[in-house]
Amino acid sequence: MKQVEEVVWGWRDRSLDLRKDQRLKYIQIFKNTGPTAGASLEHTHSQLIATPQVPSEVDAEITGMNEYHNRYGRCVLCDIIGQELREGVRLVAENRHFVCFAPFASRFPFETWIVPTEHQSDFGQIRAQQVQDLAAMFRSIVRKMTLMIKNIPYNMVLHTSPVNVQNDYGNYHWHLEILPRLTTIAGFELGTGYYINPTPPEIAAQALREIQEFYPLQKESELEVPRYV
Amino acid sequence: MKQVEEVVWGWRDRSLDLRKDQRLKYIQIFKNTGPTAGASLEHTHSQLIATPQVPSEVDAEITGMNEYHNRYGRCVLCDIIGQELREGVRLVAENRHFVCFAPFASRFPFETWIVPTEHQSDFGQIRAQQVQDLAAMFRSIVRKMTLMIKNIPYNMVLHTSPVNVQNDYGNYHWHLEILPRLTTIAGFELGTGYYINPTPPEIAAQALREIQEFYPLQKESELEVPRYV
Numbered sequence: 001m002k003q004v005e006e007v008v009w010g011w012r013d014r015s016l017d018l019r020k021d022q023r024l025k026y027i028q029i030f031k032n033t034g035p036t037a038g039a040s041l042e043h044t045h046s047q048l049i050a051t052p053q054v055p056s057e058v059d060a061e062i063t064g065m066n067e068y069h070n071r072y073g074r075c076v077l078c079d080i081i082g083q084e085l086r087e088g089v090r091l092v093a094e095n096r097h098f099v100c101f102a103p104f105a106s107r108f109p110f111e112t113w114i115v116p117t118e119h120q121s122d123f124g125q126i127r128a129q130q131v132q133d134l135a136a137m138f139r140s141i142v143r144k145m146t147l148m149i150k151n152i153p154y155n156m157v158l159h160t161s162p163v164n165v166q167n168d169y170g171n172y173h174w175h176l177e178i179l180p181r182l183t184t185i186a187g188f189e190l191g192t193g194y195y196i197n198p199t200p201p202e203i204a205a206q207a208l209r210e211i212q213e214f215y216p217l218q219k220e221s222e223l224e225v226p227r228y229v
Numbered sequence: 230m231k232q233v234e235e236v237v238w239g240w241r242d243r244s245l246d247l248r249k250d251q252r253l254k255y256i257q258i259f260k261n262t263g264p265t266a267g268a269s270l271e272h273t274h275s276q277l278i279a280t281p282q283v284p285s286e287v288d289a290e291i292t293g294m295n296e297y298h299n300r301y302g303r304c305v306l307c308d309i310i311g312q313e314l315r316e317g318v319r320l321v322a323e324n325r326h327f328v329c330f331a332p333f334a335s336r337f338p339f340e341t342w343i344v345p346t347e348h349q350s351d352f353g354q355i356r357a358q359q360v361q362d363l364a365a366m367f368r369s370i371v372r373k374m375t376l377m378i379k380n381i382p383y384n385m386v387l388h389t390s391p392v393n394v395q396n397d398y399g400n401y402h403w404h405l406e407i408l409p410r411l412t413t414i415a416g417f418e419l420g421t422g423y424y425i426n427p428t429p430p431e432i433a434a435q436a437l438r439e440i441q442e443f444y445p446l447q448k449e450s451e452l453e454v455p456r457y458v
Contacts, residue, residue, distance in 0.1 A: 030416025038415025047416070055421030155416040185414050186267025187259030187276070187384040192284030 004135040007046060011158065012131070014048055015124045019163040024050040026058055026162045029123075034153030037181040046156070054162045061159065062172055069171040077173035078119055080104075090205045093140065097133040100141060102201035102208070109182045109199035110148075112141055112208065115175040123160035123174045134176070141178060144211045153181040233364035236275060240387065241360070243277055244353045248392040253279040255287055255391045258352075263382030266410040275385070283391045290388065291401055298400040306402035307348055309333075319434045322369065326362040329370060331430035331437070338411045338428035339377075341370055341437065344404040352389035352403045363405070370407060373440045382410040 011029045018027055031046035032039040039045075054062075068076040084091050084101040092100040092112055100114045114137055116130060126134070138156075145152045157177045161169035189195055240258045247256055260275035261268040268274075283291075297305040313320050313330040321329040321341055329343045343366055345359060355363070367385075374381045386406045390398035418424055 026421070028417055028420050030420055032413075032415045036413070038413035038418075049417055051421065051423070055423055057420060057422035060422075155419055157416050157420040159420065179416075179419060184261075184265070184267035186261045187386050187408075188257055188278055189267075190384055190408060191257050191259055191286060191386040191388065192255070192278075192280065193286035193289075194280070194284055 001136060001139060004139045005131055008126070008131045008135045008138075011046070011048070012124060012126055015160075015163075018048075018050050019124070021050075022164050023052050025054050025164055026051045027160070028055070029158040029160075031156035033155075034151060034181070036153035037155050037179075039153075054165060058159070058162065062161075062169065065171050065173065075119055075171060075173050077115055077175065081115055081117060089202045092205050092208045093137060095133045095137055097130045098137050100137055102205040104201060106197055106199070106201040106204065107195035108179050109197060110145060110152075110178075110180045110204045110208065111197075111201070112178045112204070113175050114138060114141070114178070115173065119173055121161040121169050121172040121174060122163075123158060124163075138176065138178075140213060141208065143213055144208050145178075145180060147213070148207065148211055149180075149182070155179045155181065230365060230368060233368045234360055237355075237360045237364045237367075240275070240277070241353060241355050244389075244392075247277075247279050248353070250279075251393050252281050253392065254283050254394055255280045256389070257284070258387040258389075260385035262384075263380060263410070265382035266384050266408075268382075283394060287388070287391065291390075291398065294400050294402065304348055304400060304402050306344055306404065310344055310346060318431045321434050321437045322366060324362045324366055326359045327366050329366055331434040333430060335426055335428070335430040335433065336424035337408050338426060339374060339381075339407075339409045339433045339437065340426075340430070341407045341433070342404050343367060343370070343407070344402065348402055350390040350398050350401040350403060351392075352387060353392075367405065367407075369442060370437065372442055373437050374407070374409060376442070377436065377440055378409075378411070384408045384410065 015027045015029065018024055027048060027050045029046065029048050033044070065076055068074075072079070081099050085094070085099065090102045090104065092102060094100070097117055098114050099117055100112055102111060103113050114134065120126070142154070145154065155178075157179065158174070159177065160174040161172040183197065185195075244256045244258065247253055256277060256279045258275065258277050262273070294305055297303075301308070309332075310328050314323070314328065319331045319333065321331060323329070326346055327343050328346055329341055331340060332342050343363065349355070371383070374383065384407075386408065387403070388406065389403040390401040412426065414424075
């Protein structure tokens with residue numbers, strides 16, 4: 001657990017340091033696990049690439065969040081958290097500072113998002129208690145996925161606000177997406193931008209809620225389940 | 230050769246027939262070859278999915294082409310064809326009705342686009358001579374790729390104008406994209422929409438120009454090279 005916390009602190013510290021270079025406009029933190037998900041190293045690792053402009057996908061998400069805010073005067077992710085907590089069917093887990101759910105329009109089977117309950121635009125502003133809770137939740141979800149499907153390939157993608165740009169990103173709500181790669185991005189997906197996902201988010205969330213995060217009383221090093229995190 | 234022509238006629242006939250259903254707004258024709266590219270059947274096949282709305286990727290491409298036309302009064306793909314024919318470094322092949330090149334901003338190694346030389350918005354309007362030339366060029370490129378890398382996984386994605394929508398799509402220029410899947414769409418690509426491609430299009434085009442499409446004097450059925458098309 002402590003180790004995952006150190007990793008989250010690492011993401012945050014690198015993010016705060018890199019933005020001192022004014023040329024950098026976005027800091028993409030991500031993690032590829034398993035060859036199908038593009039991992040080129042066998043040992044567990046996460047990565048970071050900073051770009052000199054705001055990437056197109058990030059820009060599209062910001063535009064969407066701003067449009068929602070202009071129309072309703074509220075943050076779309078704050079509203080989604082509220083709805084998922086009320087309805088419960090797509091809810092996976094909840095702790096002091098984070099909510100985890102399978103999003104309504106999941107692109108991948110068992111896609112889950114971890115969202116800070118409090119509205120916060122910039123991942124770099126994460127506080128000590130939040131680091132603890134994010135590490136605990138991320139570790140727990142990945143363990144559950146790994147118990148469900150051994151060596152499950154997945155990407156983790158951290159979505160946060162750009163840096164060193166004049167615009168006000170106050171409407172943005174940072175979050176972490178876990179994207180298992182059990183399906184293939186093929187011709188239809190590349191042509192349309194639509195994803196074919198055979199697993200409804202309600203089924204995915206139920207499975208992730210119900211699976212027991214049980215480990216035999218062994219040293220962690222003896223566990224058969226790979227220690228991804 | 231005749232067989233590939235029959236396939237192209239099939240795409241065209243299905244496209245013309247499906248659009249009689251006014252609910253359908255886009256007809257996505259594509260082909261997945263190899264498990265890495267999402268093929269679920271072993272025998273060669275192409276696919277078609279019609280959607281009840283214009284997909285986001287198609288919409289973004291139309292918007293881009295319209296913006297270019299508003300600014301310069303010309304079609305961006307017509308301009309690109311002109312530039313690629315002039316410069317030659319990214320040119321792969323040319324026949325009576327089509328130009329094939331590795332696009333400047335290739336997302337994948339050996340990505341190639343086959344574009345009709347004549348400005349044409351709707352693939353459904355393809356004429357008999359064009360069908361012949363498209364089939365010949367598509368077959369030739371895929372054979373060359375297969376000679377270069379045995380069992381190369383690839384997606385073919387046909388980009389064309391929407392159907393049953395009031396808008397004028399006269400600025401759109403249909404084309405066919407061949408996307409070899411030698412790299413993995415991973416966390417960075419999913420987060421940013423940017424693609425990491427280790428093969429410059431100039432190198433890809435040169436390799437595809439230089440490779441000899443030579444086949445031993447055998448029956449096609451005896452060829453070691455898989456008959457993808």
